[in-house]
Amino acid sequence: MKKKLRVIAALLCAALIFADMGSFTASALSFVPTTVDADGERSEVKLYSDCVYMVNMDSGEVVVDINSEKEVPPASLTKLMTAVVLLDELGGDESTLRNKMMSAGTEAFDELYDTGAATADIQPNESVSAYDLLAALLIPSACEAANIIAINVGENISGFVDMMNAKVSELGLKHTHFSNAHGLFTQQNYSTAKDISTICRYALDKYPVFEELVGSPSFTMAPTDFHPEGTYIASTDYMINEYTKYYYAKCRGIKTGTTESAGRCFASYAVSDGVRYLVVTMGAPMEKLAEDVKKGEADPESVYADDVVYYSFIDHINLYEWAFDTLVQKDFINESSEVRDVKVGYGKKQDYANLKPANGYSRMWPVNIPIEDVEKRITVRDNIVAPVEKGDVLGTMELIYKGEVLAVIDLISTTKVERSPVKERARITKAYFGSKLFKVTGSIVLLCIGAYCVFCFLLAQRKYLRGLNPGPESGNDDTDSEE
Template sequence: MEILKKIISLSITMIIVFTLFASSTVEAAYKLPFETNSKAIYMVNTDTNTVVYEKNKDEKIIPASLTKIMTTIIALETVKDLEGTIVTAPSYIYDEFFGLNVSTADIRQKEQVRMIDLLYAMILPSANEAASIVADYIGDGSIAQFVDMMNKKAKEIGAKNTVFKNPHGLMAQGQVTTAYDLYLITKYALSLPMFEKICTTTSYQMPATNKHSQPYNISHTNYMLSKVRGGSYYYPYAKGIKTGTLPEVGKNLISMASKDGYNYLLISLGAPEVDSSGKPLGKNGAFEDAQNLYKWALTSFKHQTIIKEGEVIEEAKVRLSSGQDYVSLLAKNDVTALLPSDVDATAIQKIPTILKDVRAPVKKGDVLGRLDLKLNDEIIQSVDLVAYQDIHRSLWKYSFDLVKRFLNNTIVRVLLIILLLLVLIFLVLKARYRKLQRLRAARSRYIRKMQK
């Protein structure tokens, strides 16, 4: 019974701690000093998971070729030997592209291509035939089956507002996503082996095959990565990841940038290609937004240490202890926040939340609270608060508390009331029975007396 009580107590504590202190991306988006072209934007500092800017993050938008990121995820998780897996391009997949001016890596019908080369072809030049070849292979000849895998994976990742209809991103009714969902999908993809290496490669050599007698090069469609192709859009700190363009949505771009230890991930969707009259704008609004956003973020923010590991933050009252009835709470780790360059760390609000009804025993290092750090009433970072020392339990106090909690239990109270009522009924019936016995005895004496 004692072991069972400890297990139940530990489980309840873990649930409370998880509920109170589960971490997530810090929402602390700031205002921009310039206008943006894109319809939806989600920009995160990946060092601290701080959202520095967001715009229409949950608005449903056509993903275009950004769809290929999910196709790549399924391939990376399904195919274990990327270089040793040879895939033959089926002829039927080309029917979908006939007469359309779609992006391609010149992979031909019946060509035998390694899976790794197909992935580079999908991400760099955004080859649509490569995506369909991958989908056909992994879907056992059924692209529809592969698309089901894509949608299932999206839900697992948490992309609740995303629906895929094909593996390449060409226009399809009902194929939608959001800037926030694509952030989740891309963040997940970056956690997989090989994805970052593939998506940040600017140029790749496709090997000779049964349909190509000589190797040939393919290049990334994110022109920000190339001095030669990018021109004024070239940005030396940009990396990867994927472009996507359709007349129905305009320019989409997912990219990263790193400089001086600062790292950002940017999702930008729906930068228009034409003005309200249908006249071409003559610019790539997605590249323009990315340049401006990266320059702004990399010059406007800096990491500042706000809390030091082991710093005493608060105290927690402890019941049932054999000694002191409180324990000091320390910051579990250093807290470094991304703050505007003109904001001093002393301007940060520190809001502690302590677990209620802390009971001994307490172990050194137990999480008993959380400290939220706020700027302009928005949480920018949080840290767990842990016990400074062990606090032992008083057996006498614990026993008394068990009895008290037992008696305070509603079911126990109801049972006690019922038991009390039964005892009262028993006593009343017993008293009546004794009275009846006395009456019977008196009557018997009276009858015997009359008979004499």
Template structure:
């Protein structure tokens, strides 16, 4: 009986909390951790910048051939795709018999565009060296360009020593930095086309007939394999014994875009499957699409807040609106109406004001997680009243420090003047009385 009464009381309490305290509304359990089997990983919606998943994303790791994303970006920004590069002996100094290559020969003349395909599909190390030498003059200069570009992009955990990703203790990056570099590279249409190509026919050269090269990216290589992912659009694989298996990938599913980076994945458990970098990336994409959805939290032009206006004869209020559409990736079971909205605006704004002026901001969050911030802008122009402006200046002058200093000086002057008059006035009166007594005494003596 007591248990039933207790149950009814708890139910009633929960109902009251639900009705009057939205923060206590029962929700679905927190998202399940996908438990990605990698030493570092990150999953990001590039349209919103929202990180959906991360694991040791800022820890320094060896990137292996995912380095070539930056190599390709520098080439695309500095070279003509029709330029022809002649392979030199030095381009092969670090290309061992078991290193990734495109079977380019010393003295072979290859167009830059074909070298890019060789760089990004079979991950040819000699192509990386040829491109670096062509663009930078020397490989060392090109590496300096890579590091400078990484710094420009805001990469704080990255340092390159070569253009191909062969191991060096001083050659490292982070999952977050690789996402930043890949996002920038994917803005280039040529890059996006190259990395989403499963096979490419290289043009005939002075030393080769036409030949077909294949991608190492198993997510896009063959639709007949279980690890194939139809929404994947590249980008780059990598592997060394020190780095493990790495993959930077991009997915576009019904205009919902995701970038994924996994580093340090294990090798294939047996010959019938692939390295875990592919299966873990596919699983991470599927987890992201299953658990998150893109929603509009604010629409451009939505009226958000009113604040007071000063120094205008036209109005005393200013309407603030959302400066742009704010889209965010949020958990599927989260209603945007339940999100906390932190509005940061001044109590008042002085005229003149132009429509579109940024006045404040509004941040959406839930459970301590921020999902996006939108600027709040003035809805309309507000003209300045010169009468009110100068009246305000005068009022501020009387309230200001300068006026207070002048007032203090003036008071000191008055006090000193009074003291002076009191002091020297007595002295004059004494002198006058003394003179009068002297004259009186002289007069009496003459009588």
């Protein structure tokens, strides 16, 4: 019964989250990020990742979308769903998580040996709190933490994976399937940049403890019998570590993921002046590109001078810099503005109504793209007749940019138009005389009149002919008589 209630609660929560995000679909426009060079010339930002999805977390507007629904291995981004299932089962209360102790035997470790898997040095049968396991899962991306969580929450790893995929269905993720809790293996373990962003939004919106841990550059796990002084762990997210070349003060963290088959994957979010963006990238190169070797030689202090270049971090920094520097809130439609008049039939005192937008429309927009480039396509209902009330929807306005519909806004009447019975009768009469029925009826009447005229003509003709040729008159013959 408890499990059913938890599922229902999760569904309701997801429904609330996506209801809040529902209006976002009207703005699924993808821009091309640009930068301005030293000469003031604007050029396209080079992105290294194969899949890119960037969304405004406040409005839900998608601003960059490159292969966002391509199914690819998510590597350790898989652990984001592992964290979600754990939190859904235990709740996000920190004290509850700290008091819930978990451990597992060699079944949590056997598949990880000799794989190079990330670890928090948790040992078989070491008792660790759910809170510390969550920290180990999200901060250094510990694979053994994922398996220990799976065994304790799902009774076994297979059962936990079923819970992960049930959550996939609840969140409406159409291109995601999990086959393990850590993302180290790729068979039937895939997702998309767009689906991963949805998982991130769900966890950030619902669980403050998730937000806290993914934003922690380091953490010390509580002492255990195996680690009496506790265990220090550091984040694999260099963008929140001020001692790295990739530090970006506006970034609030989330998570990395890296395997040979997946490349470098990364989910992060950043905040500036109250504006929040979430970025998910997948499939960035693992090795330094040949073209970047000379960059490192020219600038020994740059990220390109190191043996390993983290292109996923470079992509995120460039995307945030472009968004925060270039995207501004622009008003496209003012709800109090008048659009046009439309003709109204049968109006008593006037034969028109004035239209205005039912609501305004604004969104984040690049400063280098004139809003005049957005087409306003107006469609008005056919044959509008009185009565018309204020607020009646009489048409729509589509905002279109390069063939993509940004929004569809109802056009409503600002005018009340009463119906005129006299005009209605006059129009009906006029309409009747121009109608097909009138033409058919008229044709029948004319045919009848024509037939009658022909009949009368034939009758008169017959009488006339009889008058010209009378028959012999009996008893009128003259004869001679003899006397």
